[in-house]
Amino acid sequence: MNRTHLYYLLLALGGAVTLAGLGAAHVMDEHGHAITGMTNQVVWGLPHVFAIFLIVAASGVLNVASVGSVFGDPVYKPRSRLSGLLCLALLAGGLMVLMLDLGRPDRVIVAATHYNFKSVFAWNVFLYSGMFAIVALYLWTMFERRHAVHTKAVGVAALVWRFVLTTGTGSIFGFLVARQAYQSALLAPLFIVLSFAWGLAVFLVAQSVMYAWNGHVLPETVRRRLARLLGVFVGGGLYLVAVYHLTNLYFARQGAFEAFILRDGGVYPWLFWAGYVVAGALLPMLLVLHPRLGRPRCVMAASLLVIAGAFALLYVFIIGGQAYPLDIFPGYAVTSSFADGAIETYRPSWPELLLGLGGVGAAFVLTTIGVHVLDFLPRDDESVGVKA
Amino acid sequence: MNTGDTEARNDDASGAREALAGRRAFLGIAAAGAGGALLAPGIHLIEVAQAAAPAGAAQGANPKVRWGLLIDTTKCASGCNECVTACQTENGLGTGTSPTDPQWIRKVEIKEIKTGRTASLPVMCQHCAEPPCVDVCPTGASFKRADGIVLVDRHICIGCRYCMMACPYKARSFVHEPLADQKPDVPRGKGCVESCTLCVHRVDRGGQPACVEACAKAGHHAMLFGDLNDPASEIAQRVRQVATTQLRADLAVDPGVRYAGL
Numbered sequence: 001m002n003r004t005h006l007y008y009l010l011l012a013l014g015g016a017v018t019l020a021g022l023g024a025a026h027v028m029d030e031h032g033h034a035i036t037g038m039t040n041q042v043v044w045g046l047p048h049v050f051a052i053f054l055i056v057a058a059s060g061v062l063n064v065a066s067v068g069s070v071f072g073d074p075v076y077k078p079r080s081r082l083s084g085l086l087c088l089a090l091l092a093g094g095l096m097v098l099m100l101d102l103g104r105p106d107r108v109i110v111a112a113t114h115y116n117f118k119s120v121f122a123w124n125v126f127l128y129s130g131m132f133a134i135v136a137l138y139l140w141t142m143f144e145r146r147h148a149v150h151t152k153a154v155g156v157a158a159l160v161w162r163f164v165l166t167t168g169t170g171s172i173f174g175f176l177v178a179r180q181a182y183q184s185a186l187l188a189p190l191f192i193v194l195s196f197a198w199g200l201a202v203f204l205v206a207q208s209v210m211y212a213w214n215g216h217v218l219p220e221t222v223r224r225r226l227a228r229l230l231g232v233f234v235g236g237g238l239y240l241v242a243v244y245h246l247t248n249l250y251f252a253r254q255g256a257f258e259a260f261i262l263r264d265g266g267v268y269p270w271l272f273w274a275g276y277v278v279a280g281a282l283l284p285m286l287l288v289l290h291p292r293l294g295r296p297r298c299v300m301a302a303s304l305l306v307i308a309g310a311f312a313l314l315y316v317f318i319i320g321g322q323a324y325p326l327d328i329f330p331g332y333a334v335t336s337s338f339a340d341g342a343i344e345t346y347r348p349s350w351p352e353l354l355l356g357l358g359g360v361g362a363a364f365v366l367t368t369i370g371v372h373v374l375d376f377l378p379r380d381d382e383s384v385g386v387k388a
Numbered sequence: 389m390n391t392g393d394t395e396a397r398n399d400d401a402s403g404a405r406e407a408l409a410g411r412r413a414f415l416g417i418a419a420a421g422a423g424g425a426l427l428a429p430g431i432h433l434i435e436v437a438q439a440a441a442p443a444g445a446a447q448g449a450n451p452k453v454r455w456g457l458l459i460d461t462t463k464c465a466s467g468c469n470e471c472v473t474a475c476q477t478e479n480g481l482g483t484g485t486s487p488t489d490p491q492w493i494r495k496v497e498i499k500e501i502k503t504g505r506t507a508s509l510p511v512m513c514q515h516c517a518e519p520p521c522v523d524v525c526p527t528g529a530s531f532k533r534a535d536g537i538v539l540v541d542r543h544i545c546i547g548c549r550y551c552m553m554a555c556p557y558k559a560r561s562f563v564h565e566p567l568a569d570q571k572p573d574v575p576r577g578k579g580c581v582e583s584c585t586l587c588v589h590r591v592d593r594g595g596q597p598a599c600v601e602a603c604a605k606a607g608h609h610a611m612l613f614g615d616l617n618d619p620a621s622e623i624a625q626r627v628r629q630v631a632t633t634q635l636r637a638d639l640a641v642d643p644g645v646r647y648a649g650l
Contacts (some may be wrong), residue, residue, distance in 0.1 A: 032578045035563035039487035043549040043562060057617075103547015103562060103579030110544050114527040121526035121550055177520060177639055180555030327556050328511070328635055329498050337485040338494040338558065344487065 003063030003213075003350035007372050009369075020360010023081070024351040025100035032104065038210070042322045042342040047101040050315045050356030052169065053198065054363060055128075057310070059166045060199020062087040062158060069142075069155035075222050079207070079378040080155075084139045085370045086199075086206055088132065093363030094150010095128060097356055120171045127165040134158045143374070144325065148255045166192045173317075180257035181321025186247065192308070195232035201284075201302045201306035204230065206367065208300050210377055218296065219380050227288040227299045234306055238281040253330065260324050261316060268320035270311040319346050338379055441505035450535035454517075455586055456616040457600070458623050458632060459509055463610035464603075466508035469495055471611065474602030475512075478587060480571035490561030492584040493599055507650065510599065510611070513538055513559040513584035514635060514643030521551035521560065530581075534643050536616075537586045545580040552581060556636045557643075559583050586613075616644065 008388040027035060037248065065083035068076030099108050115122045138154045141147040160225060170191030173182040211218055249253040261268050284302035287293050323344045328334070334341030370376055475493045476483055485491065493512035501506070515538045521530045522538065529545035532538050539553075552560045560583040563576060570576050571590040587597035596613045603611040614623030626632075632646040 029579075033562065034488045037404040039489060039564075040490070040552070040561050041558070043552040048407045049531075067411070103581070104545065107544070107546045110527050110546055113527075114544050116525050116528040118523050119526045119550070121524065121548060125526065172550075175524070178636065179553065290462060297403055322553075326556065328557055329496075330497040331502065332500050336496040338491045338496075339487060339497050340494070340511075340558065358507050 001112065007368070010368050011365060014326060014361050017361030018358050018365055020354045021097075021361060022100070024354035025105065025357065026159060028101070028351050028355070029105060035179055037347045038347045039346070040348045040354070041339050042319055044107070044316075044322065045321075046320055046348040046352040047097050047355050047359075049096045049098040050359050051101070052314055053307075053310055054090045054097065054359055056166060056195045057198040057202050058087050058090035058094060058131075058197030059162045059169070059192075061203050062123055062162050063092060063196055063199055064203050065138065066155060066159045066162070068140075068160050069151045071072065072152075074212070075225055075380075079203070080151075081139060081142050081374075082207065082371075082376045082378055083203060084135050084142065085374075086203060086367060086377050087135050089138075089200065089363040089366035090295050090365055091128065091131060091135075093359035093361075096362050097163065099360035100355055100358075102325075104242070115244065117139055118177055120168060124165075124168045124172070125209050127161070127168045131165055132160075139146055161219060163192060166195045173321075178325060178326060179252055179321060180248075180327065181317065184244060186240065186244050188236075189242055189368070191228075193233070193240050194237045194313075197230065197306055198310045200226070200230050200233055201298070201310075202304040203305040204299060205307070207378060208296070208303075208369060214377060215291045216377075220382055223296060223299060225293060227294050227302070230299070230306065231285045231289040234281050234285050238277070238285075241276070253327070257324050261320055263319060265323070267345070268316045270321070271320075272316045275312025276309045276316065279305055280312055281306075322346075429545055441506055442596065449533040449535040449537070453535040454644060455515065455536050455591060456617040456623060456646065457515075457586075457597070458614075458646050458648060460610045460612070460648045461507045461509045461540070462649035463608050464508050464510065465542035465608055465610075466497060466506070468508075468606065468608065470511050470602040470606040470608075471495075474598040475584070478561040478571075478590075478598035479574045479585075480569065480576070488562075488564035490563060490582060491591060492559075492561065495512065509647060511559070511635070512599070512645070513555075513586070514517075514557050514645040515584075515586060517641065517642035517644065520554040520556065520639075520641060521591060522548045524554040533588075537588050537591070539585055539588065540581055540583065542575055542580050542582075546582065547579040549581060555566075555583075556639055557639065607649075 027068075036045060062083055065075050065080035065087075067073050068078070068080040068083070095201040099105055102108065104110075111125055117123075134154065134157055138151070141151040141154050157331070167188040168187035173179075174184055174187035203205050207218070245258060248258050263269055263270060284305045285296040287302040287305075325334075325339065325341050325343065325345055328340065418648050452522075454570050456637040471484075472491075472493050472495060475481065479492065481490055481492060493510050496509055496511050498507050498509070515532075515536055517528070517532075517536065519532055519538050522532055524530075526548060527544045527546055529541045531540070531541060532549045547562070549562055552558075552562060563578045566578045567576055574585070576582055587599075588593070588596065590596060597611075600613045603609065612626060614621040614622050616624055616627065618624055626648075627646055630648050632648045633650045634643045634646055
């Protein structure tokens with residue numbers, strides 16, 4: 001099979017996944033959310049896990065470009081374009097999922113014409129659309145040599161915007177005063193640090209695939225630096241997740257919630273400890289930081305594990321956080337017909353999963369088209385003295 | 389060209405002009421008719437809406453009023469569901485209690501863990517003075533009326549459910565399925581969020597919420613509705629005399645619903 005055929009095959013595969021997602025959204029729109037696992041208690045489900053991952057990773061993946069053009073690092077500079085493309089693709093995929101999961105996706109235009117400026121969601125409408133514009137401009141300055149002088153200035157704007165954007169995403173949850181799982185100022189910085197690891201993991205997977213496709217080999221020094229950076233980011237994320245839970249454990253009123261998430265909650269403690277802590281953080285750190293490991297396959301495996309761990313963490317955070325009941329009557333045992341005082345059982349449905357995967361498919365299709373029609377392949381100039 | 393020809397041509401021309409004018413007039417009438425046919429139902433709906441609007445609605449909600457509820461848990465009977473049934477009937481809600489069915493009001497049974505003391509009480513939208521649902525709504529669909537009633541504008545709710553995440557009382561429901569047989573006073577729709585309106589359609593006509601009426605009819609008199617801002621109102625006098633509680637008072641969202649005997 002030649003490369004053109006392979007390109008169209010990949011495009012068809014990505015397109016099919018995206019179409020399946022669009023079809024699922026249509027079915028959800030026809031029948032209502034009753035066919036999903038979402039309820040009046042778990043109001044955000046699997047689509048939100050996918051959407052938040054894609055949006056947070058979109059912010060983090062731009063880190064590579066920032067290090068390259070803002071801080072002028074020669075290892076990162078050739079990777080800036082790919083970083084920008086992945087940012088746009090992931091953001092588009094995430095927003096697609098978020099919009100198609102609305103109860104009234106046909107009214108998405110209302111979200112652009114009616115604003116409540118006290119709402120973090122309304123800020124995010126501006127932050128997301130602004131991100132598209134700034135990154136598009138950023139890519140333009142990178143592709144068009146005449147505008148290359150502006151790359152740094154636009155890069156700084158993108159860097160600042162990215163921080164604000166992820167602050168906004170973290171604050172979606174941070175501002176929820178009444179939910180035990182959220183209501184923490186720590187969530188904004190936590191999401192920023194998590195974005196670094198998730199974005200870099202996505203970048204490393206995309207880069208490895210592109211290098212294999214083109215028969216290139218990543219210089220070892222470059223690979224080691226990127227791998228080490230991934231290890232540091234994953235460690236940083238794990239540290240802040242630990243601080244988040246430790247602060248909760250310190251507050252007596254949060255004790256029951258923490259016991260649910262970390263010990264008694266069935267699927268949630270499993271996903272947290274085995275999925276996120278071990279498979280999504282400790283194992284990848286070992287793979288990329290251990291002096292006798294760090295080989296290309298180790299880096300690829302670590303990146304995929306970080307992505308899987310991200311989904312596990314977000315599932316626990318978003319769905320586990322809602323499954324635990326609201327504490328409307330502290331100190332009381334509570335029962336009602338509306339699941340007051342009860343742990344909600346959430347069963348993800350096929351339409352939700354397909355919609356979420358559709359967002360990933362859309363990001364894949366956009367990236368595939370981008371790297372096919374424009375020159376996004378990172379090229380390392382071996383003469384550049386890369387720092388080990 | 390002779391004169392006769394010219395006259396004949398002039399006649400033809402004037403005839404053509406008349407015909408054209410006739411066609412224009414016809415087209416004009418047809419267009420007006422078509423436009424009228426298109427607009428008439430809308431105008432008719434506006435008339436219906438205006439006819440349905442209660443007297444005084446044109447001025448809007450009165451900012452001097454703060455509608456509220458006082459629920460006396462010592463009078464609320466465990467197992468009694470009259471308020472819930474009345475709400476379902478009044479607002480055209482179903483009677484289902486599956487996790488996706490809307491419940492604007494539900495009876496909650498509570499038992500203090502340390503002492504074993506029990507109580508039964510209805511929980512619905514608490515009509516907060518500082519409603520978190522209004523803060524987080526991206527489009528402004530969640531809003532608070534000047535008289536303190538918190539509502540959802542069904543025309544601009546996009547169904548993001550952020551308000552449900554933000555509500556400290558789990559007071560909101562999402563319409564998970566297509567609806568039929570709605571009440572004219574209570575428009576609802578699949579894909580939108582909804583909650584207790586404090587029977588705003590009754591209140592605007594000078595009435596009381598259906599749950600309050602049903603509770604009194606059942607002989608319990610556990611629910612009292614009125615203007616918290618009017619010192620002479622029964623509810624204002626009672627909250628002055630009796631110790632009452634706002635749920636999750638620590639959040640300082642100042643609910644308009646108060647509970648006595650908790």
